Amino acid sequence: MVTITAPRGVTIRRAHGDNMRDTIERITEDLKELKKFYPIEISSKRIQRLRQFLICELNTLRGQPFHLYEQQEKVDYLLIKNYLERELRELELGSTRDQKTMPLLPFANSIVSLCEARATVSAMNPKDTAQQLFKMQMQIDETVSKINNNYTQFDLNKSSAFRAANIVGSLKGHLQEWFDFYKGYDPLFNWWVSAPYQAVKKLLDIIEKAIREKLVGIEPGNEDAIVGQPIGREGLLAELQAEMIPYTPEELISIGEKELDWCMAEMKKASKSLGYEDWHDALEHVKNDYIEPGQQTQLVYDLMQEAISFVEKHDLVRVPPLAKETLQMFMMSPERQKVNPFFLGGECIIVSYPVESMDHEAKLMSMRGNNIHFSRATVFHEMIPGHHLQLFMNARHRPYRQLFDTPFSIEGWALYWEFLLWNDDRFKKTPQNRIGMLFWRLHRCARIIFSINFHLGRMSPQECIDLLVDQVGHERATAEGEVRRSLNGDYSPLYQAGYMLGALQIYALRKEMVESGRIAEKEFHDRFLKGNCMPIELARALMRDQELSPDFKTSWRFYSL
Known part of the structure; x- marks a missing residue:
């Protein structure tokens, strides 16, 4: 802290110039750590935790003695405030867009729960897990059938369908990491889980392809197709x-x-x-x-x-x-x-x-x-x-x-x-x-x-x-x-x-x-x-x-x- 003297001899204390920099550097690393630990963007737990963090930091920031800062620190204050508010808005807008894709992804939350339980090293029952994967197979297979036979029943525009396909691609990667974590280490896991996991993995490839071709309109083999995701006004x-x-x-x-x-x-x-x-x-x-x-x-x-x-x-x-x-x-x-x-x-x-x-x-x-x-x-x-x-x-x-x-x-x-x-x-x-x-x-x-x-x-x-x-x-x-x-x-x-x-x-x-x-x-x-x-x-x-x-x-x- 730096002490300064105000009129009439009143002594006040202002925040040291490095404080806002320290705050920015800490928030940078804290957010990086949270996003690394909660990497699945559609996870409700991730959204809730990030929302809690951002709101807490904004509330803390509002209690800072802005009027005592020097100009550079005032700009730093406004920069981090703007950044936190933007992160919060993007979090909410992203969550809203993800919700629109859920009719195509009834299995998504099950994958998320498996991967997040692995991250916290929660107790895992291989037999129950195999049953979860079997249920996922049924859900994916049923959704693929709906897409192939009557895809117009999904009230989704191309942008939302494209987003859904990208979510499936991301979930495949997270599920692969989950499987590799237990594979070979736990003999019962291999015995119960390997076959249903391979079936789900194959079906995820199938549904991603079906969404891209039927709902987005990307022709088979056209890797250079341009779709994009308009964000609206x-x-x-x-x-x-x-x-x-x-x-x-x-x-x-x-x-x-x-x-x-x-x-x-x-x-x-x-x-x-x-x-x-x-x-x-x-x-x-x-x-x-x-x-x-x-x-x-x-x-x-x-x-x-x-x-x-x-x-x-x-x-x-x-x-x-x-x-x-x-x-x-x-x-x-x-x-x-x-x-x-x-x-x-x-x-x-x-x-x-x-x-x-x-x-x-x-x-x-x-x-x-x-x-x-x-x-x-x-x-x-x-x-x-x-x-x-x-x-x-x-x-x-x-x-x-x-x-x-x-x-x-x-x-x-x-x-x-x-x-x-x-x-x-x-x-x-x-x-x-x-x-x-x-x-x-x-x-x-x-x-x-x-x-x-x-x-x-x-x-x-x-x-x-x-x-x-x-x-x-x-x-x-x-x-x-x-x-x-x-x-x-x-x-x-x-x-x-x-x-x-x-x-x-x-x-x-x-x-x-x-x-x-x-x-x-x-x-x-x-x-x-x-x-x-x-x-x-x-x-x-x-x-x-x-x-x-x-x-x-x-x-x-x-x-x-």
Whole structure:
């Protein structure tokens, strides 16, 4: 504790600056421990325990002396409060969605109870357990029969059915771990349980396949099908509240459309400077300017060095020597390129380019999609001054805030540099380079439009693909990869929108701080990086030393519609 003296000699005690950091680090580890011990997401025991933990932590937080904290600690308070509230909302929304799948999963709770009894090493009777598994067989077999003979009796949309299929896949893994724990150790377990377990395991494969094919509509053998799980308007509003974005989903779509119109006007200008009236023709010209096989890695290396030299020469951001020294490069597998048709970056850069095992059409699409001019914009986005520099700094400055990772900050930062270098005449750009940069900017506008519309239930995956092909100029294969990546559940619902919206936020903040003359550009970038991860409105509060309260609500309208 630190003692301070108030007016009239009254002595009060304020929380030490490290207390909020300690709280965040403890909550991080406690939640990790709870989720590890209760790993089955549909478990009522898990939901109840997490709910209890989150509510308890929020109540404890409300009793903290917020008004006595320094600015950084006030921001930490708001970050962890927002995080806990978001976890609680997602827990309840997830539970509601899982309940809709239960008509397809009458056996699920029995599997959960077996696995949770194993986790607590509760007494287990092999004969009774075999009877439980036999009952599961009957339930699964009956459900499969209903699906095959009259699946319309299940009042489920494709999204809920897809979720049910994923739950079955997860339960198979948990049941396998349960079986392996006892197998061979307990002779009676083997004698009673092995046969009914194998029967249940086989039936789980059958019901998962039946749900995917009959209820979701995925054709047999089509591993690349794109389904996704729309979260609806209510879910989007909850996500926007957590990201501190004071706009409706419909307003975000309007922002995406307005930015797309600007990009298209610039694309037409750049196309005319190349002698093309139709921007599609100019884009085709740019796509066909690719590096021959075996030379892409050298191109990427040279582009990395160009970007580093530029930001250092013009004193735009501090680049620690070790961040430059430890740049690494790897190649992306053909399988991974189905989901990530372009480069990936961060700690290293993973280069997407065709290999000899691909068919002729796939090779050409990959080469065209990773041409010289697309690559020039991608490399500085992924490495320095983009993701690599950002992650390097995040690991060294207030690393406990990485819990508050958000695409609006992470992806927004990298795209923000595309904005800056587009506007900076010192960064040399041919018309082909400009078209390459505009392609990516169009792409990020389209991501807002298709991802929000998908989650609102207004666009199908196929319509999302068509948008990327028709209005951005994607190869169809790369468009499919982008939509698959966006909707397959590995990313948060607002992740794809976060690129452009986050960049617009940081750019608006730069106008307030740098263009107004409050601070120098290099200091602005350094302070942003050292603040680590958080919703950008809170980064703004730090930059402006804004007065804060424990019930802080988002209000920053960073974009005029």
